[in-house]
Amino acid sequence: MTFWSPAVPTSTPTSTWLDLPEDTGFGPDNLPYGVFTTSDRPEQRRIGVAIGDQVLDAGAAARATGVPSALLDAPSLNPLLAAGRETWTAVRAQLRSWLGDPAHRAAVEPCLLSRAEVRLHLPFTVGDYVDFYASEHHAANLGRLFRPGSDPLTPNWKHLPIGYHGRSGTVVVSGTPIVRPQGQRKAPTDAVPSFGPTQRLDIEAEVGFVVGAPSELGTPVPLADFREHVFGVCLVNDWSARDIQAWEYVPLGPFLGKSFATSVSPWVVPLDALEHARVSPPPRDVEPLPYLDDRAGEPWGLDLALEVRLNGEPISHPPFAAMYWTAAQQLAHMTANGASVRPGDLFASGTVSGPDHGTEGALIELTWNGARPVKLPDGSSRSFLDDGDEVTITATAPGPHGTRIAFGEVTGRVVAGG
Ligand code: CA
DSSP, rough: OOOOSSSSSOEEEEEEESSSTOOOSSSTTTTOOOEEEEEEEEEEEEEEEETTTEEHHHHHHHHTTTTTOOTTTTSHHHHHHHHHHHHHHHHHHHHHHHHGGGGHHHHHHHGEEGGGGGGOOOOOOOOOOEEEEOOOOHHHHHHHHHHHOSSSSOTTTTSSSSSEEEEEEEETTTTOOOOOOOEEEEEEOOOSSEEEEOOOOEOOEEEEEHHHHHHTTTOOOOGHHHHHEEEEEEEEEEOOOOHHHHHHTTTTTOOOTTOOOOOOOOBBBEEEGGGGGEEESSSSSSSGGGGGGOOSSOOEEEEEEEEETTTTTEEEBBBBOOOOOOHHHHHHTTTTTTTOOOOEEEEOOOOOOOOTTTTSSSHHHTTTTTOOEEEETTSOOEEOOOOTTEEEEEEEEEEEEGOEEEEEEEEEEEEOOO
């Protein structure tokens, strides 16, 4: 893999007066944002910043240090998202100063809470939600499974990042139970469809990009402006009912097989924390049209290492660096027709699948449609998810000087439908 050298100083890890666990992925070079409540004030949502095993009450820290901030003293990240790149950089510098400069310790330390004692919520109001399909390995695997005998990739696949509009109102925070959806299913051998609970409930391990600054209606966002509009990155599980999906998706694409729930991780890692994770994406073996051509500019491949666990057992390690289309290309394509983006818009990468067995981001690929079930330590096996199953996706990325940037986790347990 070719590593692209970022045009940023190779800084040493940022110092802090906190005594952090040595291997924490939540060091001062990460500082992801979330929204939390505490049991004594369950109605009051507050912006928090993860540091070590703790969370900084950001609004309280702003007041305690004498710089009250309406952007940090808010029940959601949306005002901060809307504020734009210059403000994001200034706020991040402020957070680093609070947590790094011993002069702030007396004021800031009382604003730290144990992360284990707070409840995390959806950190922003999701505007539009778009889901892409950017892994060549995933697209080819699904092509082989859904359209045997034809080309695994559709003719458009290497010319544009394929995507569809999802349902933003059913984006839920990690930990929200996933009710097994019902719908129409029709196996090829069935004469007519039937209605009932999905028998092929699956996951899709994905990476989500959170839009901050809006764009103008009628004005596309070029590749070079990606950083001006995208605030940060989270993890996504695009739960998928394969039997419902297979029957409904022709000709307009995913609908009820996907829209019942999409889980996101509670921490949004700032794009600024991922400079050391940037890599060149795979070679473009079809020349991209100019608005998608990232070969001469700053590429936005990201070397995130994902892990998927089923009931605690690691079952896959998808590599995000293998994704063919980058988030910058997806944003450029999503706005190429003049469609605008708004603060809180979320676009997901598509299932992250690598080239090898054990790196697939969905059970349908990992088990090859049930032909090679996943074996669990309790002796049971899975082709798709059972009621009671819990799926957790985690990820880390390289930080400065050998540190790791953690994304936390997105988790969800399947419960039987009513
Ligand atoms: Ca998906």
